[in-house]
Amino acid sequence: MAVWCTVSAFGTYACMYGFRKPFTAGVYVDDPFSPGFKASLIGAQVLGYTVSKLIGIRVIAEMPPRRRIATLLGLIAVAQAAWVMFGALPPSFAAVCLFLNGLSLGMVFGLVLGFLEGRRLSEAFITGLCCSFILADGISKTVGLRLLEAGVPERWMPAAAGAVFALPLWGFASMLGRIPPPAETDVIARSERLPMDREDRWGFLRRHGGIVVPIIATYTLVTLLRSVRADFSRELWQALGAPGAASVFTRSEAWVTLAMILPLGLIVRIADHRKAFYGGLGISCLGLAVVVASSLAWQWHRIGAFGFMVAIGIGLYLPYIAVHATVFERLIALSRERANLGFLMYLADTAGYVGVCAVMAMKGRSLGTTDILPLFLDGAVLVAILGIGCLLIAASALRRSRGSR
Numbered sequence: 001m002a003v004w005c006t007v008s009a010f011g012t013y014a015c016m017y018g019f020r021k022p023f024t025a026g027v028y029v030d031d032p033f034s035p036g037f038k039a040s041l042i043g044a045q046v047l048g049y050t051v052s053k054l055i056g057i058r059v060i061a062e063m064p065p066r067r068r069i070a071t072l073l074g075l076i077a078v079a080q081a082a083w084v085m086f087g088a089l090p091p092s093f094a095a096v097c098l099f100l101n102g103l104s105l106g107m108v109f110g111l112v113l114g115f116l117e118g119r120r121l122s123e124a125f126i127t128g129l130c131c132s133f134i135l136a137d138g139i140s141k142t143v144g145l146r147l148l149e150a151g152v153p154e155r156w157m158p159a160a161a162g163a164v165f166a167l168p169l170w171g172f173a174s175m176l177g178r179i180p181p182p183a184e185t186d187v188i189a190r191s192e193r194l195p196m197d198r199e200d201r202w203g204f205l206r207r208h209g210g211i212v213v214p215i216i217a218t219y220t221l222v223t224l225l226r227s228v229r230a231d232f233s234r235e236l237w238q239a240l241g242a243p244g245a246a247s248v249f250t251r252s253e254a255w256v257t258l259a260m261i262l263p264l265g266l267i268v269r270i271a272d273h274r275k276a277f278y279g280g281l282g283i284s285c286l287g288l289a290v291v292v293a294s295s296l297a298w299q300w301h302r303i304g305a306f307g308f309m310v311a312i313g314i315g316l317y318l319p320y321i322a323v324h325a326t327v328f329e330r331l332i333a334l335s336r337e338r339a340n341l342g343f344l345m346y347l348a349d350t351a352g353y354v355g356v357c358a359v360m361a362m363k364g365r366s367l368g369t370t371d372i373l374p375l376f377l378d379g380a381v382l383v384a385i386l387g388i389g390c391l392l393i394a395a396s397a398l399r400r401s402r403g404s405r
Contacts, residue, residue, distance in 0.1 A: 009112050013132040018139075021230070024042065046102060046227070050357050079101050086098070117341040119190060137253055138252060143164060189271075218323075219348045224355045226316045255310045264318075267325075285319075285392075297311070
């Protein structure tokens with residue numbers, strides 16, 4: 001059952017990326033596209049994704065388990081329809097298509113997450129789920145670039161990529177739907193995860209806001225930098241002087257994925273929820289320290305382009321996945337209150353993607369050029385320093401709370 005849960009969740013979300021990210025392998029500078037067109041596409045998709053996350057705070061928190069798979073497949077179908085429209089309609093409609101694509105895909109993660117939380121092995125399952133979007137990010141770009149190299153026009157490449165991933169997604173989603181609810185021993189160990197109404201949600205935040213808010217602040221900062229690295233990876237590789245082949249996207253993310261498995265997978269062995277919570281914060285701080293070290297190493301010419309992209313990927317994904325897999329999961333288990341992980345993650349994701357939208361609005365055109373590297377390096381150091389400070393505040397807040405005694 002552990003293997004079944006991990007494989008089905010990993011496969012479902014990895015295939016979802018085939019409907020979201022392949023378009024970023026294109027550059028969209030030739031006729032009929034204009035300079036800055038790619039940045040506008042990414043901005044429109046992120047805006048749709050952000051609105052979806054905001055809606056998901058309520059929808060995912062209240063979603064009954066029996067409706068998850070049908071909802072998931074329906075959302076994927078809408079996302080693919082948006083790519084077909086992207087290819088068929090004039091470029092003036094492209095932003096609308098990307099917004100619709102992001103709007104439909106933003107709730108997929110919460111639907112998958114609902115099958116994995118509240119179990120004794122939840123950290124291992126959720127780490128596997130999160131590793132899917134690290135590796136899938138690279139794989140989807142590789143597929144997109146391969147399709148372009150095969151002669152598929154940039155306008156139709158995203159729809160073609162979606163067609164490649166459609167059948168595997170259906171298979172993995174069918175597996176996901178067969179996962180049974182948590183056993184009694186899981187409920188005893190982690191507390192029962194139930195839908196939350198408005199009163200439940202506000203009550204949880206009133207009691208635990210001092211812990212949740214600084215964690216969300218760190219998560220927002222990390223999401224900003226992670227999104228730039230993911231959405232403008234081709235431009236970053238070019239700015240680093242190593243554009244590489246299509247396979248470089250997959251190879252770099254494969255190393256990042258491998259680095260996640262040991263520290264985040266092993267934390268499941270910590271039975272004490274408070275210690276595991278602090279362990280998740282410690283792993284997050286370690287990752288942010290790696291972000292600073294890799295940025296300085298590149299500026300001091302101590303690391304190559306491939307090593308830099310892998311190292312900073314590891315540094316960003318350690319806190320990003322720790323929040324998903326451990327920090328909020330153990331906070332709920334420690335509180336023993338009516339709550340679910342989807343609610344807290346969609347709060348965090350909404351804040352994160354609002355930040356991404358703001359950055360895209362202010363710096364979108366700069367990110368789509370070779371000027372991206374200085375902005376990225378400066379942002380990396382700032383994000384890491386502020387993030388570590390927020391995590392220390394969260395740790396102090398838990399220590400002062402009655403739930404930590």
